[in-house]
Amino acid sequence: ERGFCAWGKVCHVREKTVLREMWRSLTWRKRSSPPSRLEHGRRDERFEGGRDQRREHASRPLAASPRRSRRDGDERRARSRSRSRDRDGSRKGSPPQEAPMRQQIAWGKQIAGRDATVQSNLRLFETHGRHFNARNLSTTAHRVAKLGTKRKERVMNDSRMRDLAAFCLRRVSDHDTQGLANVAWAFATARVEAPELFDAIAAAALPRLGEFN
Numbered sequence: 001e002r003g004f005c006a007w008g009k010v011c012h013v014r015e016k017t018v019l020r021e022m023w024r025s026l027t028w029r030k031r032s033s034p035p036s037r038l039e040h041g042r043r044d045e046r047f048e049g050g051r052d053q054r055r056e057h058a059s060r061p062l063a064a065s066p067r068r069s070r071r072d073g074d075e076r077r078a079r080s081r082s083r084s085r086d087r088d089g090s091r092k093g094s095p096p097q098e099a100p101m102r103q104q105i106a107w108g109k110q111i112a113g114r115d116a117t118v119q120s121n122l123r124l125f126e127t128h129g130r131h132f133n134a135r136n137l138s139t140t141a142h143r144v145a146k147l148g149t150k151r152k153e154r155v156m157n158d159s160r161m162r163d164l165a166a167f168c169l170r171r172v173s174d175h176d177t178q179g180l181a182n183v184a185w186a187f188a189t190a191r192v193e194a195p196e197l198f199d200a201i202a203a204a205a206l207p208r209l210g211e212f213n
Helices: 015-032 037-058 070-088 101-111 118-131 134-147 149-156 159-170 177-189 195-211
Strands: none
Touching: 101 118, 101 134, 118 134, 118 159, 134 149, 134 159, 134 177, 159 177, 159 195, 177 195
16 A cells, blocks of 8 residues: 655555645644735734724823812712711601611620619710610610619609600510510609600500510
8 A cells, every 4th residue: 555645755654644644744834834914914903903092092181070069068968967867866757776786785785784883874875875776775774773772863853864764665665575564663663754654564565464474
C-alpha cells in the first residue's frame, strides 16, 4: 500500500496514516498563516471606532446640578420633623410605637433591678414611657407602688403617676391577667385617683375571670 504525503514523497504506509498526516499539515498551515489584509482592516476599524467613542464621551460637557433654594431646604426639614413626630406618636390621634423586643427586655431588667428606685423608674418612664409595651408599663406601676410604700403621699401627688395611669388605660386591652392585677394593685396601693382606669380594668377582666387564680 503506497501513498503520497504533503511533501510529494512516496511513503510505504497505510492509507489512514497518510490521511492523518495530511490533515495535521493542513491544520498547522492554517493556524500559522498570518492574517489577511481584510482582517487587518476590520481590526483597525474596530479600534478606531472605540477610540472615537471614548473621545466623544470625554468631550461631553458635564450636566449642571440643580440648585436648591432655601425654601426647598426648609420644606425638607419640615417633612423630616413630621416623620419623626409620627414615629414618636406625639401627634394627636397617632398611637405610640413600641420599641424592639431587645430594648423592652433591657428596660424590664432596669425596672426590676436591685438598684431600682421610685425616682429611677419614674424617670425612665418619663424618658421612654411612650415606647413601653404593656408588660413594662404594668411592671413599672407595680415596682413604683411597692418601693414607695413609705412615701405614699409623694408618689400619689407625682404627676408622672397620672401619666402612667393614662398610658396603662390606653394599653389595657394588651395586658394579660397578671398585668391587669398588677396595675390595679399598684394604683390602689399608691392611692392614685384613676376611675377610668379601674373601670377599664374591670371591663377587661370580666370575660377572663376563669384565668385568674
